[in-house]
Amino acid sequence: MLSLLLAGTMFAVDVLPDMGVWGDYLGEAYIGTTSSSEPPAGRRAIRISTATVNYGPGRLELRGGEIVGSQQRVYQRVFRDDGGWYDREAGWFVYHASHGHIHFNDWTVFHLRELLPDGTPGEIVRTGDKTSFCILELLTYNSSLPGYGTPPSYSSCGQIQGLRPGRADIYSSGLTDQYIDIVGMPDGDYWLEAEVDPDNLVLEADETNNVAGIPFTIGPVPATVDDAYENNDSRAQVDALPEGAPNSANLGLVLTPKVIHDLSMNDDDWFKLRLHASEEGDYIRIASGYLRTGNLNLQLLNAAGSVIQTSTNSHNVETINLRGLPAGTYYVRVYNSTSTNNPNYRLEVVPGANAPPTVVVTEPSVTMYVEYAEETFPVHWNGSDPDGDPKWVSLFLTPSKDDPSGAIEIPGYQNLYGYMGQVNVNTVTLPIGKWYVMVQATDGGAYSESWAPASVTLFIHGDLNLDGALTMADFNLLKPWVEDAEVVVLPPGWHRIADMNHDNVVDHTDLEILRALIG
Known part of the structure; x- marks a missing residue:
């Protein structure tokens, strides 16, 4: 009876918020000093604006609870898909004298990291204090998200604070505690990042996407020199470049996130690329560590060369959201809005999800015994790619069927064109023994495998125990x-x-x- 009751029970599911940092606003950072409310005043510091965003699907709601000393306990109200809710402890509210209202403690933290030669962030070299926020809806991130307009809203720094999906809060660089002290830091290229909810006080749908960062340079601006992707000053020039070649601005099909760093701007830069259909979270971004030098703008154009999106902030972080963009060929144009050049910027492409190709191996279909170095054996396959991408296949031998562990490459049969459909395998370089043929298919980003229905045993005459020697x-x-x-x-x-x-x-x-x- 209990099993019958449980079978008919629908269990409610939490509809959680998903918090992140809106990276574009980090581009407002600049080198300034600490204020009188951040003693000692006058210290050299990076002043930082921080926008925290709720990607959804659920709303973030924080409620004040009991007073404990000089603080007030905070509870997160977690809403459920059956219309119910529950409260869970999530930290503290504290009165912020400089701002004149209560804040949710330890909401963000700033880090300055090394910037490694390959353009990736390195070790943390400076950290700001954890900052508190009054969390309320000040900006729109994405008005198309479900729940964006569903009441109630959050518009005060009172006992109930929060963000609906698609909404964001912002603390500008001039507010108290929005800085990292850089006294004594040497000139150089760094990575500036902000993290929301660093102590995981809030229950979220995804805890892995709470950090955003940009390049940040301390020191004088050097002269601009041509980068490795020149000449790519026009659409015609980039059309003439070989697709996918090293240092070619004709990037070809972009299947996985791609970052090109150490680019420079002294004229227009054009890039050509092919993309899959894009979803929420896919974007193209440019960013320069010289945030206040040579203001860069960003355009996305279709295959016909018509502009479909433009980003023209007053700082050197520009983002174009790709959500809803159909698959096709596009152009990226980076251009300068002033007469001042920019000596270094990076281009980042985060494309739509890439589905793996399918592959089915049809031969060998019966058990085969093949004399080593004297005979060949056939491998046949068919398949397709759901995104219509070109496909390559590689052949392997595995000791067991449907298990890739212990796979051995078949030399000379790697990265074959998928449309070939069949090959005869030369056995002169293969090991003696019983094997299954695995075909791995890829479109350059995603992979899938399939095994032949039957085994292939490679032998030399007289070697009954298949140890490679006659004894x-x-x-x-x-x-x-x-x-x-x-x-x-x-x-x-x-x-x-x-x-x-x-x-x-x-x-x-x-x-x-x-x-x-x-x-």
């Missing part, structure tokens, strides 16, 4: 079978492996030849 062990295995007059059927494959004289009969002559070869 008395093989002779002793064969002898009883040959001398027993009642033997009608040999073990699988022996009709080929033990047929030393290739007359299609296994008899005493084969046994004598094997003994002679062993010596």
